[in-house]
Amino acid sequence: MSRTYPFHAQPLWRxxxxxxEAAVIALLVLVLVWAINFVSxxxxxxxxxxxxxxxxxxxxxxxxxxxxxxxxxIDLSVASVVGLSSVTLGTLxxxxxxxxxxxxxxxxxxxxxxxxxxxxxxxxxxxxxxVTIGTLALFRGIAVGVLGTKAVTDFPNRWSDLxxxxxxxxxxPLIVVVFAVLAVVFTWLLHFxxxxxxxxxxxxxxxxxxxxxxxxxxxxxxxxxxxxxxSALAGxxxxxxxxxxxxxxxxxxxxxxxxxxxxxxxxxxxxxGKVIGVIAGVLLIGVLSSALRLQGVTVNVINIIIGLxxxxxxxxxxxxxxxSDAAARRHNRDRAASSDPQLTPxxxxxxxx
Amino acid sequence: xxxxxxxxxxxAAVALSLALAVSGCGKGSGDSNDSSSSGSKAQTIxxxxxxxxxxxxxxxxxxxxxxxxxxxxxxxxxGPQDASPDAQAQYIDTEAQKHTNAIVVSAxxxxxxxxxxxxxxxxGTKVVTxxxxxxxxxxxxxxxxxxxxxxxxxxxxxxxxxxxxAGEVAILSASANATNQNxxxxxxxxELANHPKIKLVETVYGDDDDQKSFDKTAALLQKHxxxxxxxxxxxxxxxxxxxxxSTSSSKGKVMLTGLGTPNLMRKYxxxxxxxxxxxxxxxxxxxxxxxxxHALVSGDIKGDEGDKFKAGKLGDFTVGADKVVVLGxxxxxxxxxxxxxxx
Numbered sequence: 001m002s003r004t005y006p007f008h009a010q011p012l013w014r015x016x017x018x019x020x021e022a023a024v025i026a027l028l029v030l031v032l033v034w035a036i037n038f039v040s041x042x043x044x045x046x047x048x049x050x051x052x053x054x055x056x057x058x059x060x061x062x063x064x065x066x067x068x069x070x071x072x073x074i075d076l077s078v079a080s081v082v083g084l085s086s087v088t089l090g091t092l093x094x095x096x097x098x099x100x101x102x103x104x105x106x107x108x109x110x111x112x113x114x115x116x117x118x119x120x121x122x123x124x125x126x127x128x129x130x131v132t133i134g135t136l137a138l139f140r141g142i143a144v145g146v147l148g149t150k151a152v153t154d155f156p157n158r159w160s161d162l163x164x165x166x167x168x169x170x171x172x173p174l175i176v177v178v179f180a181v182l183a184v185v186f187t188w189l190l191h192f193x194x195x196x197x198x199x200x201x202x203x204x205x206x207x208x209x210x211x212x213x214x215x216x217x218x219x220x221x222x223x224x225x226x227x228x229x230x231s232a233l234a235g236x237x238x239x240x241x242x243x244x245x246x247x248x249x250x251x252x253x254x255x256x257x258x259x260x261x262x263x264x265x266x267x268x269x270x271x272x273g274k275v276i277g278v279i280a281g282v283l284l285i286g287v288l289s290s291a292l293r294l295q296g297v298t299v300n301v302i303n304i305i306i307g308l309x310x311x312x313x314x315x316x317x318x319x320x321x322x323x324s325d326a327a328a329r330r331h332n333r334d335r336a337a338s339s340d341p342q343l344t345p346x347x348x349x350x351x352x353x
Numbered sequence: 354x355x356x357x358x359x360x361x362x363x364x365a366a367v368a369l370s371l372a373l374a375v376s377g378c379g380k381g382s383g384d385s386n387d388s389s390s391s392g393s394k395a396q397t398i399x400x401x402x403x404x405x406x407x408x409x410x411x412x413x414x415x416x417x418x419x420x421x422x423x424x425x426x427x428x429x430x431x432g433p434q435d436a437s438p439d440a441q442a443q444y445i446d447t448e449a450q451k452h453t454n455a456i457v458v459s460a461x462x463x464x465x466x467x468x469x470x471x472x473x474x475x476x477g478t479k480v481v482t483x484x485x486x487x488x489x490x491x492x493x494x495x496x497x498x499x500x501x502x503x504x505x506x507x508x509x510x511x512x513x514x515x516x517x518x519a520g521e522v523a524i525l526s527a528s529a530n531a532t533n534q535n536x537x538x539x540x541x542x543x544e545l546a547n548h549p550k551i552k553l554v555e556t557v558y559g560d561d562d563d564q565k566s567f568d569k570t571a572a573l574l575q576k577h578x579x580x581x582x583x584x585x586x587x588x589x590x591x592x593x594x595x596x597x598x599s600t601s602s603s604k605g606k607v608m609l610t611g612l613g614t615p616n617l618m619r620k621y622x623x624x625x626x627x628x629x630x631x632x633x634x635x636x637x638x639x640x641x642x643x644x645x646x647h648a649l650v651s652g653d654i655k656g657d658e659g660d661k662f663k664a665g666k667l668g669d670f671t672v673g674a675d676k677v678v679v680l681g682x683x684x685x686x687x688x689x690x691x692x693x694x695x696x
Contacts, residue, residue: 041450046476050446153464166469242439244465251437293447299405299434 020265021277022317028284034293045105045171053164053241055286056175057082057234057250058281061257062264063186064227066278069261070190071202071220072270073121073128078231083246085235088145090152090245099159099240100224107232113139114228115221122220127166136254144247152245163240175237182230187275193218203270243312259306260285263313284309396426396650398643399448401458403485404436408616408696410459413639414486417457420643423665426454428643435445442469449473455646457639458492459484467491483642484635484675493649493656495677496642498633503682504586505540507631508611509548511685512582515608515628519550519618520581523573525594525611527561529585537586554580559590566593574603585611591630595621615694624693631683635696638680641667645678665694 035042061078068075085106092102117135121128165174190196198219201209210216239245263282266273285306292302398421402410414430421428431447433440438461446469448456451665456473460466470480470491483496512522524541526534538556545551554577559566566589574580574597585591591613598604604626613630621627644664645654655659660672670678686694 041452044450046472047450050443050450054443054446057514151462153462160468238439241468242442242462242465243467244438244462245466246438246462248437249438250433290447293431293443294450296429296431298431303434 020313020316020336021274021280022265024277024280024313028280028287031284031287031291033146035287039291041294043061047290047294049166049171051286051290052173052176052266054290055282056173056179056241057238057253058257058286059176059179059282060182060234060237061227061231061253062278062282063182063275064223064230065187065257066072066264066266066273066275067190067196067199067263067344068128068223068227069258069266069268070199070270070273071223072206073220073223074132074268075117075224075227076132076254076258077113077117077135077139078227078234078257079250080143081110081228081231082235082238082250082253083143083248084113084139085110085232086239086245086249087146087247089236089239091146093155093245094152099156101335103236103327106236107229110228110230110232111225112228113232114225117228118221118224121224122217140247140251142287143249147245147247148191153243155240155243155245160240160243163237178233178283183275183279190275195222199223200271203267203272256285259310265313268314364670394511396421396424396454396647397451398426398428398455398457398646398650399453400428400430400432400550400639400643401441401444401448401456402430402432403441403459403461404434405430405432406434407436409614409635410484412694412696413635413642415639416636417643420640420647420665424644424647426647433518434633436461438465440687442466445469445473449476449478452476453478454650455479457481457483457642457646458487460487461485463487464491471675479646481642481646481649483638489675493676494645494654494672495675496638496645497677497679498638499537499683500679502540503679504612504631506539506544507683507685508537508584508586509541509544511610511629511631512584512608513548513551516551516581518548521552521554521577521579522582522584523580524556525566525569525573525583525585525587525590526556526558529558531561531587534586539651541584541586544611559593561587561589561595566590567582568593569595570597571601574601574607580607582608582610585609585613587611588613588617588632591627592617592621595626599624599626612683613686614696615691616696618686619691622686622688629685629687631685633680634684634694637667637684639668640665641680642680 009255041047061082065075070158088106088109089102093099097105115133117128117132120126120131163175166172167174167177190199198209201212201214202216202219206216235250238250260282261273261278262268262281263284264273264278266278275351288306288309289302292305354551400414400417402414404410418428418430431442431444441458441461442465445456445458445466449469449472456478458466458480460471463486466487470487474480474493478650480492481491481494481502484498486492486495486497489495516522524538526538542553545553555573557569557573559569566585570583570593573583585594591609591611595610595618598607598609599621607628611632612632614632618630619625641664644662644667648654648662649656654662654672656672656676658672658674658676661669663669672678
């Protein structure tokens with residue numbers, strides 16, 4: 001007996017065309033073409049530099065966040081880790097520590113934050129939504145508590161310039177190169193390693209993953225560690241870029257990260273999503289808001305547009321799923337009517353959407 | 354499965370790099386846009402408040418708009434939703450990209466905005482800060498609401514006037530290490546030397562916390578039964594003290610003055626708890642900042658000490674040390690004028 005998987009029954013090029021990732025990339029190209037041709041001052045090197053400098057923290061944190069959401073978990077504490085690592089860096093530098101040493105300390109703090117989240121989620125078995133809402137408040141509370149309302153703004157120029165350094169005459173900030181390296185690492189990890197296959201398995205069916213030998217707890221723990229360290233790295237960048245260490249740095253950044261990840265085609269229920277789509281999602285939001293700002297559109301309207309875009313993109317997944325479901329059902333019914341009455345069990349064909 | 358993932362990623366990567374290449378290719382065309390904008394005559398002046406929807410900045414920026422209209426410029430206002438430096442930096446960056454002639458900024462952080470502001474200056478945009486300053490190196494001019502001497506002296510004048518120039522007074526300040534407040538208190542102490550019959554009995558700190566300031570006021574009145582007046586050089590402190598006094602038996606007997614906002618103080622002025630308090634007038638501040646920007650863009654001034662310019666109805670101003678222009682003595686609010694203000 002032969003089973004059909006509608007999603008795989010079509011030729012590769014057609015599957016590629018209808019994938020969420022392709023849709024986001026197409027939309028990104030569309031917005032870029034519009035912005036370059038119709039938005040004054042968009043197509044300048046300065047705009048590109050600022051655009052990358054602005055979205056770098058989101059790009060960075062979106063990488064581990066993608067993997068975490070693919071497992072069906074979430075990390076809401078990332079922005080608070082950014083704040084805490086910023087305060088760690090600032091406080092130590094304020095007390096005479098050199099920037100590299102303070103930066104390593106900030107990364108260690110990020111690692112510890114990730115370990116706490118990971119331990120509670122992976123080994124204690126608490127829901128990540130609840131745990132990281134708690135640590136969101138906890139880490140932010142510590143960050144604001146340490147520095148109070150004051151800000152550390154005395155960083156050696158050598159280091160703050162480095163955060164804004166561009167590569168040669170290209171206008172591409174150095175941080176983008178750091179991001180590109182990490183993006184390659186995370187792409188390999190998710191899409192080309194057995195660890196990554198485990199990540200998808202956990203998201204699709206955690207019990208099945210467990211029984212097929214995926215180290216579920218360890219995988220989740222490691223992912224939260226990644227999230228903590230990368231968020232701390234983003235915090236160091238954020239601090240040096242703005243030459244300012246404050247407890248309230250990057251407040252609310254977690255929602256921008258998650259919005260971009262979901263826009264990039266990652267399913268909030270886990271099991272589906274690609275790094276490339278997420279990168280396109282972050283770029284799409286960045287390009288769109290930069291272009292709209294240049295057009296003089298106010299912040300509220302920009303938020304409304306991005307919000308609608310996100311809702312539409314999440315809805316499109318459901319609509320697509322419904323359409324393909326209906327198509328699969330009709331297909332099965334036709335087949336059933338014509339020949340073999342006992343065919344594919346319902347639902348199997350859609351499982352890998 | 355693996356190979357298809359690989360190929361999807363590959364194709365997507367190519368598409369993305371194409372998109373980036375397209376955006377990169379566009380770089381050259383930027384120059385033509387630049388020249389077209391600088392050809393137009395109207396000066397473009399953009400106000401960037403700490404955040405949008407803040408009544409204080411609504412007042413100042415509306416007056417700025419009026420001033421820009423007077424000299425025939427093009428006014429706009431942009432800003433972040435929250436008063437955070439990183440969000441504000443994006444708006445400064447955008448104005449630099451648009452080669453706006455001048456931006457008028459109330460800074461959310463003295464140093465965090467410097468990179469953006471310097472980049473704007475490099476792009477030919479004049480930078481005026483008002484209300485809240487940045488590092489002097491990051492802007493062309495700071496339009497200050499008032500100077501330390503003026504603020505300190507005005508408050509002593511008001512309390513002396515209200516208590517008949519004799520009796521015990523106390524100060525309710527913000528936190529013990531608040532830079533602004535301590536500078537003003539130093540001036541007040543020097544100024545009080547000219548009023549030999551007024552005795553400063555105590556300085557207490559409410560930490561700009563409403564409840565704490567309220568409690569400290571209560572303690573002051575218990576500890577010093579002969580207290581005639583309280584000076585609170587902080588908007589939170591004066592409002593909390595007024596709230597306590599308005600319900601206590603000391604209402605009308607113990608005078609209260611200091612720095613407050615009309616909206617917070619209106620009901621205490623109306624019920625007689627407070628006779629007069631001061632703060633700078635944000636409208637004049639925005640108006641002056643717009644004219645300072647105008648003078649910079651026109652090339653009338655460079656922002657050097659001693660430069661003089663005319664600011665419409667407010668008259669002539671001179672740039673002081675550290676490239677600071679001072680609006681003047683604080684504005685006094687009382688029952689006769691408080692209803693004209695909303696911030």
